[in-house]
Amino acid sequence: MTLFYDWLRGATCLGLSLMLFTALPACDHGSRRGSPMTTFATTSSTTPSNVPSFQVYLGVTNNVGRLGALQFDVRFLGDTGGWVGAAGWVRCETTVEAALATFNDKGQGVLSGAMIDLNGLPTPGNMARCTFRAGEEMSPNSFEVDVVDSATTEGVPPATAPSMAVTRVESMQ
Secondary structure, eight states: OHHHHHHHHHHHHHHHHHHHTSOOGGGOOSTTOSOOOBOOSSOOSSOGGGSOEEEEEEEEOSOOOOEEEEEEEEEEOSSSEEEBSOBTTOOEEESSTTOEEEEEEEETTEEEEEEEEEEEEOSSEEEEEEEEEESSOOOGGGEEEEEEEEEETTSSOOSSOOOEEEEEEEEOO
């Protein structure tokens, strides 16, 4: 649960920063330094403007009841591609209406995400949508998703661990 509370502190700082439209110095962990840009897992001879974009949908695939918190890592298994945006500026959003979420492109094709919802994230179901660019064919099998931590709305681990996967990949072309 330490990971959850560390994330909750960061999410609180993010929420306060968004409400005040400013960065809070006490909340700066260095994840939002630099300008937004596209990063690629490996070097590609294709320029970013010529690389196709895809919407990647992430979801919990089993019924574990309502989750109050969910933290996960997504890894791209291909050779050429990357999440659109750098570090904390990665282009992702929650698909759960009342959830607070944060995402981080860690580089080398790895994306971390964390979500909280005091009313509970419904499972199974889609949780987030992110933009990915790749110079190769894309499918849900192009990614693997690992759940790092989860908790019920009461703050305890769920009786059954959630499983996550990329549920859908759609071309934006």
